[in-house]
Amino acid sequence: MSLIDYYSLKECVQKNKNYKRLSEILYVFYSGKELGWPHISKIGVQKSIYLSEVLAPLKKVILSFLNFIYHKRGPYSADIQNSLDYLVSLGAIEVVKFKKRGKSAFVDYRISESGESVVHSLLIEPKEKEKYDWIKLVLRVIDAYKDAFGIGKKFEDMDKIVDLVYEEPSFKEAQKKGRGKFIQMTLKDNLTMELTDFLKNIEETELSKFLKKEPKRDFETILLMFFEHLYLDFLSKREKKDG
């Protein structure tokens, strides 16, 4: 990539009115690469950003995708797909695989070398670094659960996390309303936050009575407990189904 290409790509990203959205998608791909994922699918990008977004108040990070709807394969935001297509057109993201099955298109993407350079330059800003750190933390927990026993039988790689996203409280609530309905992401009546507050409260007030040593009380543990909660809901449902 030439220097001119790099600067024009960086400018395209930074001057775009959806600059924040574009950068968040780039952080997902960059973190995924750091975790050793060769590519991320359309479904995977949607789920990674959804989880990073819905859990963001936990770390008081502000991300920019809020309009997720209830869709047959979990939460979906058209803005993500549009931004992703734009990044592909800029060459910051590459299409690795494209497959059409019926009406659905299955696409795998990866970050390009120029996309990585843009991320490096964006991370100089502390606010961007904070967003990136948060997204990476969520992706690390996704990585820890994606191969857990019993999940994602119908999916591959990190898409397997879909089974846990189906158990996510805000998504479940939207599911009751039906397809195409918006998922409540604002702080008011946010069921995800209700659950994380509950977990945080247990961590801070109850836990020390049952442990020999003082617990760490960090975001990592709360996040792990949140995912474990989703996983237990998934396993309990399966247990009930299997009788």
Add this chain to the structure above:
Amino acid sequence: MDKNRVLKCRTSLPVFRIVEELKDFDPIELMKFYNNWECLLKKKIPYGQFGNLLRICIVVTQDEGTTQWNFFDEKRFLLKLGNGNFKEANVIIVRCNGDVIQVEDEYIGSPVDAADLSQRKEGFLVIFIDCREVFFFVDAKLVHFARDIIDEKRMGVLTEKCLPAREYRKLINNQYEEEVNGQRGFKYWKNKGKRLLFNSPEIMFHKPLWSYLNSYVLDGKVDSEVQLSGTADRTDIRILTFEERKLYIIEIKCLGRSNKGKPERSDCWANQGILQLKEYLEDEKESTRGVLVLYDGRRENKEIDWIPKENWHEKTDENPMRFYLISEGASIRAQKMLKEFKKIK
């Protein structure tokens, strides 16, 4: 939102127990390791083909090192297992992501060996896998035990078998029916015909009961060998409930013979259990109830001649749970019953 379930999972899931002991370990990395490891053992090992070969000891480290192969690459692992690669040296040093750094030239053949290795590998997690039986050690301390990894449910998954701690009698009874009776879950007879139990029989019965209660007590944390405050004594099993903070102490004793030549353990040993329990209940002022569980391998199935009740602690369950261990097969039992039936006729 179920507070009991959250606390159960947070206090009892092996990952959290390990992180509590090994503060240097990254909890997310360890969770990744645990989930991959559980998936490998539960789903990807054909036990019929490889079960007998599966005796390995994994040492989980955060150290860097040159990777040889990945432990979670099941094809490669099964190939090595099938080739007998771990028959003489079975200590595998693994990073949390499954990268194998080294296979040490040492053979670990029993949980006792594994505990000893764990003592030498301070600050590491040591997992001893013997077919479907799994032991987790940190600094020689057993932090988790699964009698059968295939059967073990994730901590916090609700099943019909789950009960509150106050129903400890039912839980202990269920474990007897499912695992102890007829050696369904583990072997304890060294010689059935002579009614000879394996050495240190209490240990044999203790771990499976702990593991069972750990899985099926709904509302409390189940610990093994907890040191009592201000003493050197350790209770066999202790249950502490989350909401009401009730504390139950379980003491296990085995009756019968485990060593040739030594006399049969009987009433005296059972009464020693009652007195031991009395001491524990006195030391642990907050305790709610204590119960003695007897696994009875004596020749004769007879009641215990108990010491007078005034010598018992008031919180001791008045009816110790005695399980007479059957050593004969169903056909011999049927023949005996038939003889009895004829006598009556």
